[in-house]
Amino acid sequence: MNTARRLSAADLEAFGAELDALLHRTRTDLGERDVRYIRTAIRRQRSLELAGRALLFASFFPPAWVLGTAALAASKIIENMEVGHNVLHGQYDFANDPKLSSTTYEWDSVCPADQWRHSHNYLHHTFTNVRGVDADLGYRLLRVEDAQPWTRWTFFQPLYAVALAVLFQWGVAAHDVDLRRYIAQPRERTDEDREKIGGVVRKASRQLLKDYVLFPLLAGPFALHVLAGNLVANLVRNVWAFAVIFCGHFPDGTETFEPQVLDGETRGAFYQRQLAGSANFEGGRLLHFMSGHLSHQIEHHLFPDVPAHRYPEMGREVRAICEKYGVAYNTGSLGGQLWSVAKKIARLALPPLTGRSSTPAST
Amino acid sequence: MIAFASRLLAALTYPRAIDDFVEIANPLHSSREVRARVVAVRPETHDTATLVLQPNGRWRGHRAGQHVALTVEVAGVRRTRCFSVASRESSSDGAIEITVKARPGGAVTPLLVSGALTGTIVTLSQAAGDFVLPELMPERTLLLSGGSGITPLMSMLRTLSAAGHDDAITFVHYARSSEDVIFREELSRFAGAARNPLRVEVRTGDFVAETFAELVPDFEDHDAWVCGPPPFIAAVTAAFAARDAAARVRVERFSLEPAADVPTDAEVRFARSGRRARGAGSLLAIAEASGLNPPSGCRLGICRTCTCRKLSGTTRDLRTGALSSDADVDIQLCVSAPVSGVAIDL
Ligand SMILES: Cc1cc2nc3c(=O)[nH]c(=O)nc-3n(C[C@H](O)[C@H](O)[C@H](O)COP(=O)(O)OP(=O)(O)OC[C@H]3O[C@@H](n4cnc5c(N)ncnc54)[C@H](O)[C@@H]3O)c2cc1C
Ligand code: FES
Numbered sequence: 001m002n003t004a005r006r007l008s009a010a011d012l013e014a015f016g017a018e019l020d021a022l023l024h025r026t027r028t029d030l031g032e033r034d035v036r037y038i039r040t041a042i043r044r045q046r047s048l049e050l051a052g053r054a055l056l057f058a059s060f061f062p063p064a065w066v067l068g069t070a071a072l073a074a075s076k077i078i079e080n081m082e083v084g085h086n087v088l089h090g091q092y093d094f095a096n097d098p099k100l101s102s103t104t105y106e107w108d109s110v111c112p113a114d115q116w117r118h119s120h121n122y123l124h125h126t127f128t129n130v131r132g133v134d135a136d137l138g139y140r141l142l143r144v145e146d147a148q149p150w151t152r153w154t155f156f157q158p159l160y161a162v163a164l165a166v167l168f169q170w171g172v173a174a175h176d177v178d179l180r181r182y183i184a185q186p187r188e189r190t191d192e193d194r195e196k197i198g199g200v201v202r203k204a205s206r207q208l209l210k211d212y213v214l215f216p217l218l219a220g221p222f223a224l225h226v227l228a229g230n231l232v233a234n235l236v237r238n239v240w241a242f243a244v245i246f247c248g249h250f251p252d253g254t255e256t257f258e259p260q261v262l263d264g265e266t267r268g269a270f271y272q273r274q275l276a277g278s279a280n281f282e283g284g285r286l287l288h289f290m291s292g293h294l295s296h297q298i299e300h301h302l303f304p305d306v307p308a309h310r311y312p313e314m315g316r317e318v319r320a321i322c323e324k325y326g327v328a329y330n331t332g333s334l335g336g337q338l339w340s341v342a343k344k345i346a347r348l349a350l351p352p353l354t355g356r357s358s359t360p361a362s363t
Numbered sequence: 364m365i366a367f368a369s370r371l372l373a374a375l376t377y378p379r380a381i382d383d384f385v386e387i388a389n390p391l392h393s394s395r396e397v398r399a400r401v402v403a404v405r406p407e408t409h410d411t412a413t414l415v416l417q418p419n420g421r422w423r424g425h426r427a428g429q430h431v432a433l434t435v436e437v438a439g440v441r442r443t444r445c446f447s448v449a450s451r452e453s454s455s456d457g458a459i460e461i462t463v464k465a466r467p468g469g470a471v472t473p474l475l476v477s478g479a480l481t482g483t484i485v486t487l488s489q490a491a492g493d494f495v496l497p498e499l500m501p502e503r504t505l506l507l508s509g510g511s512g513i514t515p516l517m518s519m520l521r522t523l524s525a526a527g528h529d530d531a532i533t534f535v536h537y538a539r540s541s542e543d544v545i546f547r548e549e550l551s552r553f554a555g556a557a558r559n560p561l562r563v564e565v566r567t568g569d570f571v572a573e574t575f576a577e578l579v580p581d582f583e584d585h586d587a588w589v590c591g592p593p594p595f596i597a598a599v600t601a602a603f604a605a606r607d608a609a610a611r612v613r614v615e616r617f618s619l620e621p622a623a624d625v626p627t628d629a630e631v632r633f634a635r636s637g638r639r640a641r642g643a644g645s646l647l648a649i650a651e652a653s654g655l656n657p658p659s660g661c662r663l664g665i666c667r668t669c670t671c672r673k674l675s676g677t678t679r680d681l682r683t684g685a686l687s688s689d690a691d692v693d694i695q696l697c698v699s700a701p702v703s704g705v706a707i708d709l
Contacts, residue, residue, distance in 0.1 A: 030439065050384065094656075095441060
């Protein structure tokens with residue numbers, strides 16, 4: 001599991017240089033193809049959204065409710081993952097198009113885009129899987145590796161995981177502020193905290209107003225049908241996003257790191273840490289699309305601001321480079337990775353066997 | 364009622380705009396920006412062509428001599444460039460025309476001239492610029508152009524002629540060679556017209572004050588509108604200055620002529636990204652050099668795409684040389700240079 005020690009400094013440098021070269025080649029090739037790709041995705045997403053909302057208005061007819069809810073769920077998933085997540089990473093900033101710009105895009109989620117860009121783009125992507133710095137590591141809620149301390153409450157963590165899956169967008173929204181500290185230590189609250197909470201409240205009210213008040217009211221006698229459809233669509237999106245993201249970082253074989261690794265970390269070492277902290281899952285084009293290409297979490301962590309639809313082709317080269325240097329490349333089926341995450345959450349819910357906690361799997 | 368309906372629609376489509384959905388069916392539609400369909404591209408000379416543009420309902424028309432900032436996509440990247448409207452003064456409906464010269468190696472103009480954009484949708488700014496004719500025409504008017512600088516003056520000529528106000532107008536155009544004369548046929552039609560208080564002359568070669576004085580001996584008694592390449596403008600203004608008539612000349616430039624005292628090496632703080640940089644020239648260039656990618660368009664201070672908040676410090680306007688020390692104001696990065704203590708919200 002410990003790939004970090006095996007590469008010599010020279011190999012590590014050559015490894016970094018090869019990945020840099022791949023990045024450079026892809027960057028210089030960005031253009032019309034990428035812009036066309038994302039605009040097509042956006043058009044499909046909006047058409048699905050319109051279709052879903054329209055079908056839900058006809059939901060006195062049960063198949064229309066099912067189809068409408070499915071279309072709306074798919075549209076929310078595409079909007080959040082292939083469009084929102086990727087645009088907010090600046091993947092399409094090169095196009096100089098205000099509608100594809102990471103600084104102005106707002107996504108269909110209760111988490112304000114600017115806060116997400118801080119907690120996700122900056123903290124999580126820079127300090128991936130570094131203990132104490134990357135708050136995505138277990139989302140301050142779950143024990144996802146042996147080195148984390150166990151408490152009595154940890155015993156119930158499979159339940160927390162289910163709750164997090166169901167409420168995932170709220171988990172993401174509460175993320176940048178560190179809601180736990182905010183609630184537990186009222187005296188530590190800063191103006192910045194309050195501003196961020198205000199941002200979440202404003203964003204969330206508009207989201208709730210749309211999905212749970214206005215659309216249902218417009219449906220008149222079928223208000224409850226529409227409300228239920230919107231609720232289920234949001235729920236499906238939450239669970240799917242949770243599954244994709246947990247498969248990307250917590251299957252067996254992913255590693256975590258001590259903050260010391262950040263001191264003077266080279267390009268090669270950065271790439272190696274990103275590789276060790278991420279995992280892919282395999283599937284067809286539709287699965288990649290519906291996961292916003294986060295099925296290629298490894299490539300995404302190596303090259304976060306490269307348009308994500310490029311990851312499958314880059315992945316073939318990344319894999320070859322990894323094989324050449326003997327660096328592990330963690331991939332599997334979606335089911336296999338999910339199973340592996342579930343097992344890990346269950347296993348770590350139990351108290352560590354004596355001596356186990358002092359020899360963490362990876363340091 | 365309409366206001367309520369549109370607020371309701373906005374709440375329903377949040378965080379998208381209503382436009383984002385209408386656009387799927389009609390790419391020309393926008394409730395905010397001027398978009399136009401490229402109806403036709405008509406070759407003029409070996410390196411120039413006229414683009415016929417049909418704008419959407421946001422277009423408010425133009426006065427002869429004004430220009431637009433045109434945004435097109437080149438290899439997936441949106442780029443904005445300025446062009447004078449060459450067709451006669453327009454109201455809000457009807458097509459407009461721009462006439463473009465392909466700059467060798469240019470990113471945008473060769474594509475425009477090639478005709479490849481026929482049928483596509485481009486984005487326009489509203490018309491802007493104060494290189495226009497007065498409400499009350501002067502006693503004698505001189506329209507003087509060099510090369511592709513003919514376009515704003517052609518709009519004036521066409522407008523005046525259509526309105527029958529073309530008496531006491533002298534139009535002199537300089538082209539590199541006879542093959543390079545844009546609008547040649549139309550100009551010769553004007554020149555040959557029976558009713559001829561309007562005088563149209565075309566010359567090839569550089570502007571030379573002496574030969575020009577033979578053509579229009581009393582040129583200093585005219586109000587002049589001048590557009591062309593920088594050496595052409597310099598020669599014309601020198602000729603008028605030599606006869607103490609510099610004030611009668613209005614010029615339109617196709618490129619940014621930076622003010623003389625451009626600051627040297629000031630420090631800039633980009634507050635949001637936490638970066639610091641040093642440099643000379645526009646804040647846009649300094650920001651780009653330090654790895655930031657703020658939106659930009661014309662890079663000439665026209666389109667306002669690059670507008671950004673200055674939190675503090677003193678900047679200099681690169682066009683006028685004017686200093687500004689206001690805090691918390693919007694500035695255009697492309698025409699502002701840092702002088703001291705500048706912090707930008709980027
Ligand atoms: C008011 C006005 C009216 C004009 N009217 C006409 C007209 O009627 N007909 C006509 O033919 N021309 C006109 N021009 C000139 C025309 O705008 C230029 O010829 C055109 O900008 C050249 O574009 P290009 O992309 O082909 O050339 P480029 O050489 O690619 O670019 C030229 C300009 O773009 C800027 N630039 C360079 N790199 C970048 C970058 N990476 N991103 C963004 N910008 C960059 C440069 O600063 C330079 O000013 C007018 C100009 C002005 C200011
Ligand atoms: S880029 Fe157009 S005004 Fe600055």
